[in-house]
Amino acid sequence: MRAGKAIGALALASALMLPGAWAQAEDTIKVGVLHSLSGTMAISETTLKDTVLMMVDDINKKGGLLGKKVEAVVVDPASNWPLFAEKARELIQKNGVAVVFGCWTSVSRKSVLPVFEELNSLLFYPVQYEGEESSNNVFYTGAAPNQQAIPAVEYLMSKDGGEVKRWVLEGTDYVYPRTTNKILEAFLKSKGVAAEDIMINYTPFGFADWQTEVATIKKFASAGKKTAVVSTINGDANVPFYKELANAGIKASDIPVVAFSVGEEELAGIDTKNLVGHLAAWNYFESVKNPVNDAFIKQWHGFIKSDKRVTNDPMEATYIGFKMWAQAVAQAGTTEVNAVRQAMYGQTVKAPSGFMAVMNTNHHLSKPVMIGEIQANGQFDIVWQTKGPIKADAWSPFLPEDKGKVADWSFPWVCGNCTEPKYKVLTD
């Protein structure tokens, strides 16, 4: 009896709720935001959550999308990699989002990947990463290694970069640094650098005591050849690393450090007076001067209600990703995943970097590469940049195991990791 009553009540409640739920689904387009708001990665990912909210706010002010309002659904996967997968499933199945913007670390992306592929949904991933992946359900708007790591090393090898002959590859111990360093090592060797002139070293996440590492770098650098450090140190460990570097008196003109995970946001926690001249490689810096960037910075300051907050590369990548998705939805006239995906290819956005970003059929962007030097005010001064956008390689031409691998989701290839096209072109 009791159970019957409960079921009855439930049925009644759902009958009452249903029209409301329907009305809501009709009125709005939902986008999921899957960024950690607590735990170790909150420091970087919270800003990206705010960026998506800013873009949603902006599109609604301009009249929404397909005549509907866009609604952001924010969840907190709490820097917990398995939780990312659960939250992704929740967003897609329970909230019925049309698209998800999210993830920072590669391990979180790897964790949600099967969910997006199983449910055929779309993820926009806005962070530079190690490449070696191209999923039909992910659009990668951050840099692949050939858009960040390789050009940075080439710059250091050039005359203006100091003609570096000896290399320290210093990284945090996880997949992104390990893969990037593997590619870099193969690249350096292909340029004739001897094995004894390359030192590779890893430290744990959140490493705080850099004395020995810095002393080792100093010793390695005193072998009579110009030495540079390529840093894939991630997150929290950077602040103590740079503090130790500055205090040990290592100047950028002696041993330059080029970093791939240090941007304006990370520098906000460091006193940069003694770090002037150390380098970072990105596809965007806040100090870029052009109207699109001025408007982007102004929009950010207005949304976050503070003139002190900085913009950075992953934020720009989120901006590009969101704009492209909105354009693709408008073009397709629907949020249906397969139609939007087809509309994504060749989509262009005038990016804050000052260049036209283009989405390629390998699900990666063409973007410019910039090398910036740290300034005393915590910003970067651009010392070198590519003449135009560079197309991302999903698979690195420098790794022997990647030989012949192609990522191309257009006919006749239609795959992210194969050596032969899926379809044969019929000729008569």
Place this chain on the structure above:
Amino acid sequence: MVGLRRLLLATIAILAMAASARADDFHDLIDRLGAESFDAKVQAVDALGELGDGRAVPALKALSDGLLYRTADGHVVVVEPAGDTYRLFAPVDHGGLGEAKSGAVDKVRVNNRLRGSITGALSRLTMVSASRDDRLNAARDALKHLSADSAPALERALEGEKDPEVRQALTVALSAARLTTGTNEQRIAAISVLAQSTDSEVRSLLGRLANSGDLDPGVRKALEAARRGLEQRLMWIGFAENLFQGLSLGSVLLLAAIGLAITFGVMGVINMAHGEMLMLGAYTTFVVQEVFRAFLPPSWIDSYLIVSAPAAFLVTGAVGIVLERSVIRFLYKRPLETMLATWGVSLILQQAVRVVFGSPNKEVSNPSWMTGGFTWLGGATITWNRLVILGFCAVVMLCLAVLLRKTSFGLHMRAVTQNRDMAAVMGIPTARIDALTFGLGSGIAGIGGVALSQIGNVSPNLGTIYIVDSFLVVVFGGVGNLMGTLVGALSLGVVNKLLEPVAGAVLGKVAVLLAIILFIQKRPRGLFALKGRAAES
């Protein structure tokens, strides 16, 4: 007679012309510092260095500091930012040139290659400067920027030099210059001078020479001997440096763990919120720094740490007392519930800080007396912040020992923790002592947070980085024993640092953890186990 006078006049005229030509040249070179390409800028800097005109020093320094700007008419100016506008100064005589909008002048870009040239040029120009420090820096920089004609300039500087330390630096630089350009005898003499030095730059120079192909056999023999001796000495210095690093890491661990040694070790509360007390201490440091920046004259900023330490003690101590009165006192003797409750508190504190200060890192800068480092034993780098923290740690330990052994509060505290009922019978207000003890532990954690803010992140999850290490130190050292915590922290630090160069940071940490697990199996009560009745309860 007339002829002689005419000749004299002609000579003077020619000299004057030459001087004015040189002056034009000089100003021209200064303006060429604002050239578009880095190659042209490097040429201008090198030419200024060769010209040897000391008036170029301010312009070169401004260029290196990023304060040299280019005007629309192709001249360069030194700027001083004043809000939205810049005050402009002439690059040579520093005469005021009025103000300009920040968009009206262009910054002259500098890269590391140019910075290297500037250091080299400045070193040449300031080698005969009036200031001793300038000369010493110039002599040291000369070592890094040797060119084919460095040797004569260094010889001249050495002749006029009186100060022994500068003379020493000049001799090393001169020997280094002769290493590449001198005759074979000069080279051998130079090697024997350089063999005494342990400067990493010298090591690199000798390495470069050894790599450089055809050498006279006599020179090569001297070189190899010098390098062998150098490596041996460097090995010992490296060991000493490593030992210092170990002690320094130990002192950081100790500062992070002393607070826990009181709340967990002495009171037996499994305090998962201990890390957040460290974090609150670090944020208090940040707030004090901001207050100093905002309200006090800039010259006071260096003393903000002296205010931060007591402020952090009071803030975190107060939070600790509130925590004890409102949560923990209801949970004594229920370790599982305490653990869950304090863990909850730690999450609440983290999120509260995130709401108030935002999730990005906060910048806490070292005061100037804690930045940089010095060379010890002629090769080991000791940084000031590490040394100060080591000393600070000793002072905190000493104060705590005095408090526990020599004051009545310390006596009460020890009595309550050893036998609560008996202490109560003797008229000791146990509840108040509990609150104060917890407050003391938390306050000291706050002081530890002040030290941690000087070497690492100030972020909401600062505590989570140190909480595991803190428990490790307390358990390893022996629960309930401050001496054990001291020995435990220092030995963990030293072992960690000795393992790191051999096994790498990741494996080193794994090895230390394994060793502790095995150790706890053998001695469950840690290094210094409490004995007697207190240990039974």
